Amino acid sequence: MFRTALRNVLAHKARLLMTVLAVMLGVAFVSGTLVFTNTISDAFQNSAAKGFDHVDVAVEAKHQKSKGDRVGRTPELTRATLEQSARVPGAASALGVVRGFTAIADKDGKLIGGGFQSEGGNYWGGKDPRYPLTDGTAPHGKGQVLIDSETARRTGYKVGDTVRISVDGPVLTPTVSGIFTTDDGNVAAGGSLALFDTTTAQKLFGKPGTYDEIDVKAKAGTSQTALKAQLDEALPKGKTETTTGRQLADDQARAISSSMSSMKQGLLVFAGIALFVGTFIIANTFTMLVAQRTRELALLRAVGASRRQVTRSVLIEAFVVGAVAAVTGLVAGIGIGAGLRSLLGSLGATVPDGPLVVTPGTVATALAVGILVTMLAAWLPGRRAAKIPPVAAMSSVHAQATTKSLVLRNTLGALFSAAGIVVILAATKMDGDTGQAPMGLGAVLLIVGVFVLTPLLSRPLIAAADPVLRVFGVSGRLARQNSVRNPRRTAATASALMIGLTLITGMTVMAGSLQQAIDRMASSSIRADYVVSMANGNDLSPDVDRKLRTTEGVTATSPLRNAPSRIDGETEFLTGVNGAVIGRLTDLKVDDGSFSVGGTRVVVDKDTAEHHHWTAGSGFTVSYEDGKKQKLTVAGIYEGNEMIRGIMLDNATLAPHQSDPTDMQVMVKTADGTSAATKDRLVEALGSNPAIKIQDKKDISNTIARSFTLLLNMLYGLLAMAVIVAVLGVINTLAMSVFERSQEIGMLRAIGLDRKGIKRMVRLESLVISLFGGVLGIGLGVFFGWAAGELLGARMATYELVLPWARMGVFLLLAATVGVLAALWPARRAARLNMLQAIKSE
Template sequence: MFRTALRTVLAHKARLLMTVLAVMLGVAFVSGTLVFTNTLSDAFQKSSAKGFDQVDVAVTASVPQDEGNRINKTPDLTPALLDKSAKVPGAASAVGVVSGFTAIADKDGKLIGGGFQSQGGNYWGAEDTRYPLVDGHAPRGTGEVLIDSETARRAGYKVGDTVRISVDGPVLTPEITGIFTTDDGNVAAGGSLALFDTASAQKLFGKPGTYDEIDVKAKAGTSQAALKAGLDQALPRGLTETTTGEQLAADQAEAISSQMSGLKQGLLVFAGIALFVGTFIIANTFTMLVAQRTKELALLRAVGASRRQVTRSVLVEAFVVGAVAAVAGLVAGIGIGAGLRALMGSLGATVPDGPLVISPGTVGSTLAVGVLITMLAAWLPGRRAAKIPPVAAMSSVHARATTKSLVLRNTLGALFSATGVAVVLAATSMDGSDGQAPMGLGAVLLIIGVFILTPLLSRPLIAAAAPVLRVFGVSGKLARQNSVRNPRRTAATASALMIGLTLITGMTVMAGSLQKSIDKMAASAIRADYVVSMANGNELSPDVEKKLKAVDGVTATSPLRNAPARIDGSTESLTGVNGRAIGELTDLKVDDGSFKVSGSQVVVDGDTAKYRGWKAGSDFTVYYEDGKKQRMSVAGVYEGNDMLSGILLDSTVLTPHQTDPADMRVMVKTADGATDAVKDRLEKALGSNPAVKVQDKKDVSNEIAQMFTLMLNMVYGLLAMAVIVAVLGVINTLAMSVFERSQEIGMLRAIGLDRKGTKRMVRLESLVISLFGGVLGIGLGVFFGWAAGELLGTKMATYELVLPWARLSLFLLLAATVGVLAALWPARRAARLNMLTAIKSE
């Protein structure tokens, strides 16, 4: 039986080619994902480990616990602690580190790198081995700076150039006195690093005479653990914490691995979708192969082969096909992983140098996935063939499904579908994250149910296309009949396309609805023309509002000044605003009381009010960060959103209790509204600072929606793989169908159907099957998009469903295009069949 199975595989190489391609594509996606993410993770981990080569033990300030209603400040690391660390037995040297956000502008004045990766620090001079100089000399004073070699290369800077820099404050224009190399992970990820002398860094980062961290280097022969123990004894307990360089590197590696796991899981989801779609094609292919070999298998049964042996022979075929496809997929996946890494570089994302990582786990899991998926898909057709009695198989009386099997299938499909719809509908009424898991379960059940019901659904839906097909005469009529002749095969083919379009449509509906809701939120919640903030999300200096207020044409400004406080024994965030102007700058819906911010009167968002049990007229005591307390009264409860929420009070009340007042945002209203000229005046008033963003409502809305847009584009790209697999499925089905109907096609040609009519028949059959899958996919996608939106609407008051009719039409056109392209080869093959040879075939 084993030899028979191998001969069968070799005898039907052309028939199995599409199956091999389907498995190979899915496996390539899996292996490519694993190779790509493992390579990135390994490169970043090794790079970060190098960054800690000069640190044996790091000393940081302990984060104090709040006591009662008082908020304690983090202690400073003083020069005295630095000296004490350097004198600990086993310590060779100690370096005080100061760091903070530092924006570097390119020669066009634009921010280099992502805002969160733009960092600055201090340079100790020739003994600072962390940052080897490749050109120039150490900086002296705030008028001189060092920049990393990658930033210099990307921006075209060299020693002697003047650069625009912002360090959480006014724009500086220091001279570049040197360029250094670094293994810093932020720089490797595409960010930038600027270094000042220590005194200048302390002044610029608001740490005069103090440090953020003390890095201690051990003497030869002293272990990191021994040095850590000595530092723990010498330094004040409760004020400092010590961590070995090995632990820092391990923590960094774990953080990188965690970040990569999110990317890996996301990519593997789409790889799973491609494999899931491929499973239908594999099952379809083996079902048709087994059906074509029914008499052959029956003869084997007649000469003594058992049912188990027949099933095993089919599984051996599947194993061989799966193994070949998995090996090819692994090789292709390695190429995909290398290509993705190169693509990141071409898009401007800097990836540390390192080898391509092909782990044994990647090889093993990839091969296992390919083989197991193929064998799993082939098991049912093999089992079904083995159960056919030899005499019945030779007489072909087994061909039709029994009424009992159809009733069982349709009943099972109806139960799955009904349960899935019920669970999804129930999830829409749940609160936010609580409904995510039930909705995912309901979606899976519904998709399975629709797949089971697809043979039943195919007849009425395809029959609906009959009036259109009649236009094509005999070819159209034959195409419709061929489409419903084998509902199970049609269903399996259409389902592959259905799943891909379900996901694409659902994501498109959600993204369009979210964009509309965010636009509505920005337009309804904010009356201000502009919102000013830092590029990295850090706080703005209070001087920013003062400068904006002085700009010609500005009629109102208000800061959003955050500060921690204690209320009823727990920490709460307060937001200071301009009480007189906030009503002019915002348009927040008030559910209870009035929107009045003045003196001891505050307004609170609905979620906070519900959590605290407050309503209009409620009183509470707030303890500020300086320990002083004040009695407050809730004037009103408003509907919060992603842009504005929490407890709003007058900034003149809050600011006296803050040591270092700073604003998260500043809202600005102008007499001329939002225009390019006004925006240009505001940016110039802030010194054309690369670290500061001046955004109108549309900019704010686009920034919030950017993540969803990026995700949607990724989905389109990744699901293209599933669509390609679906195309292969349609080609495979049509090719096998043409093979099965060779005698029939020969008879049609003999009685007058010309080659053109034969081609048209096969193409229309493909078009009908593809559109059937497209209609199901788009319908399910719209339903899931609506349901997910209802769940999201519990957290976003402005959410409303938006159906992107233009894109939905485009998706239907895509399904039709898939059908037309997939039919090219099978139609040509059908038209070129020799009539006499085809009529004599069995």
């Protein structure tokens, strides 16, 4: 039986190749994802671990929790704490660490590092062991700075050059006093690091005389654990917390692994989709292979082979196919992993150096996935063939499915579909967080149900194309009959394409609807011409608002300032605004009272008001971060959104209670409205600062749109894998269908249907099957897009379903293209059949 199985595998090399390709693509995607993420994660972890070589124990301030009306605060690490740390018996040295956002502009004035990876810090003394100098000297004063060697290499800056730097708003133009090397992970990932002397860094980052962290180095013979115990004993109880360098490295490694896991999971989802689609093709292929060899299997049964041996023979074939596909897929996956890493470099993302990581787990996963998926897909056809009695198989009595089996299949499909729809509809009524799991379950149930029902759905949907097919005469009518002749095979072939298009359409519908909702939100809630913020999302210096207020053409500005407080024993964040003009800069619907901010009068968004049971005229007591209390009055209740919400009060009321006020953003109204000249004037007023973004409403919408576009483009690229697998499935199905119908095609040729007619028949059959899968996929995708949008858009008053008709038309055209391309080889093969030999074939 083993030799028979191997002979059967090698007897049909073309079918073997296409089946192997279908499995190989899925395996390659899985293994490529694992190789890529493991390689990047390992490189960053090794780089991060080197960054803690000079830290045996790190001392940080411990945040004090909020209690009663007291707002929780974080104590400061002072010079005294640093000296206490250095005096413990096991400490060889202690240095204070200061960190903060520092944007560096390149020679063209553009921001380096993308904002979020633009960091600054302090250089400790005349020689800092963390940052070895490769050129120049240590910085002194506000006029000197050190930059990392990677930034120097990318920008061309050298010692003695003047650079433009921004910390929290104002632009500095220090001289590069030196260049250093670092193992900092942000720099390795394409960011930048600028270092000032400690006193200057403390002033620039708003931390005069204090530190963010104290790094302690142990004496020879003192372990990190022993030094940590000594520091815990010496430092103030409950105000500091200590962590060993080893623990910091482990935490960093876990953080990197966690950040990579989301990317890994996302990529593996699409790999799973490709494999899921491939499973249909494999099952379809083995079903047809077994059907074609039914008499051969019946003969084996007649000469003594048992049912188990017949099933085992089919599974051996599947094992051989799966093993070949898994090995080739693993090799291809390693190439994909290396290619993705190179692609990151070509896109400008810097990755730390390191070897390509191919773990035993990756190898085992690739082999297991390839072999198990293939064997599972082949098990049902093999089992079904083994149950056919030998005499029935030889006389082809088994050919048609029984009415009982069709009724059972349709009943199960209807139950799964109904259950999926009910669960999805129930999930749309739930909260965004609690409804996600039921939504996912409902989607799975509905897809399974529709797949099971696809043979039943194929007849009416394909019949709808009959008027168009009649235009093509005999070839069109024969194509329609061939499409519904074997509904199960047609369903399995169409389902592969259906799944891919369901996901693409669903994501497109949801993204388009959310984008339009955000556009409406920006245009309806903001009257300001411009919104000014930091490139990395950090807070702005109050100087920014002062400069903008005095700029020519600016008629009104309002900073939005965030501050913690305690209200009714709960932590609430207050939003400080310019109460005199905030009504001119926003356009928020007021449900109760009036939009009036000033003195002790505040406005509150609807959700916060309902939580505290406030109405217009209600009074409440707020405890500010400095511990002082004040009675405030709710002047009005407005409808908040994702862009503007919370308790708004006048900055004149809030500022006296803040020790270091900073602004989240500044809204600006100008006399001339939005224009290139006005924007240039604002940019110039802020010193052409590379760290500051000046956006109008269109810019805000475009920024959000770019994130959606990037997500969709990634999705389209990844799901192209599933479409390729679906193409292979259609080719496989048509090729085997042509083989099965050789005698019929020979007869058609004999009675006058020419080769062009035969080609047209096969092409139209392929086109009908592909469009059938496309219509189902687009229909399901629209439903899922609507449902997911209802769930995610429940908090957005401006959300409304948007159907992207043009893109859906493109998707349907894509399905048709798949059908045309997939039919090229089978149609050519059918047309070249020798009619006499075909008529004599059995």
